[in-house]
Amino acid sequence: MSKWEFDVGGNGWGNEEEQYYTDNYRKNAWCENGQLIIEARKENYNNKRFTSAKLISKQAFLYGRLQIRAKLPSAKGTWSSLYLIPESRTYGDNLWPDNGQIILMAHLGHNPTSVGAGMTTKSNNPMINNHHWGSVEVSNATIEYMIYTLQWTPDKMEMFVGSNEKQAFQKSILFLEKKNKDWTQWPFDKPFRIYMNLAVGGSVGGRHGIDEGAFPQRMEIDWVRFDEQ
Numbered sequence: 001m002s003k004w005e006f007d008v009g010g011n012g013w014g015n016e017e018e019q020y021y022t023d024n025y026r027k028n029a030w031c032e033n034g035q036l037i038i039e040a041r042k043e044n045y046n047n048k049r050f051t052s053a054k055l056i057s058k059q060a061f062l063y064g065r066l067q068i069r070a071k072l073p074s075a076k077g078t079w080s081s082l083y084l085i086p087e088s089r090t091y092g093d094n095l096w097p098d099n100g101q102i103i104l105m106a107h108l109g110h111n112p113t114s115v116g117a118g119m120t121t122k123s124n125n126p127m128i129n130n131h132h133w134g135s136v137e138v139s140n141a142t143i144e145y146m147i148y149t150l151q152w153t154p155d156k157m158e159m160f161v162g163s164n165e166k167q168a169f170q171k172s173i174l175f176l177e178k179k180n181k182d183w184t185q186w187p188f189d190k191p192f193r194i195y196m197n198l199a200v201g202g203s204v205g206g207r208h209g210i211d212e213g214a215f216p217q218r219m220e221i222d223w224v225r226f227d228e229q
Helices: none
Strands: 004-006 019-021 029-032 035-045 048-052 054-061 064-071 078-086 101-108 114-120 132-137 146-152 156-162 171-177 192-200 217-228
Touching (some): 035 192, 048 192, 064 078, 064 101, 064 192, 101 146, 101 156, 114 146, 114 156, 192 217
Parallel strands (some): 019 048
Antiparallel strands (some): 029 035, 035 048, 035 217, 054 192, 064 146, 064 217, 078 101, 078 192, 101 114, 114 132, 132 171, 146 156, 156 171
């Protein structure tokens, strides 16, 4: 946990989410048998009906291979994510979406066998319904640990999911090239920090309701590796 810090709050995070992210080491994020557990719990806290955790890497990364081995929650209403956001604003007026977001993995509990990945920029983002997105079927993402991989170079980016280290590149989720894109389409030329969180409800995670009886729910992280290029 020494390489991570908590992002605390319950402002809905732009999606009317129903969790409050705490920095509680005992209830919402802790290490157990060498693994990181992020747990969403049904409990009233600071005017929210759920608690959970969002962790951010203290170190930022630029170009290379990021791999995260994780097992995902299964309850309707959960929204688990592994993604990267730059540590500072260098383009435009806003950190997001102007300076980019790399979504290594996004998973919605109401569709447990589908795993998505995407990229957000000033010119391509959810607010204008044209962000870059891909998804693949992963039948056991909530039952077994899977490896989520980002290959990131100055000229291209690709996300994969695989069942083990020998098959880490088993399925390609999304592939994009820079080509002649300017910063509004390709701001991915500066260090980004890694985010890991488990959200509950809201306009994305809760679009099909929340199975409140299935909580608590966990996202389990076995390991995180980054090999710089």
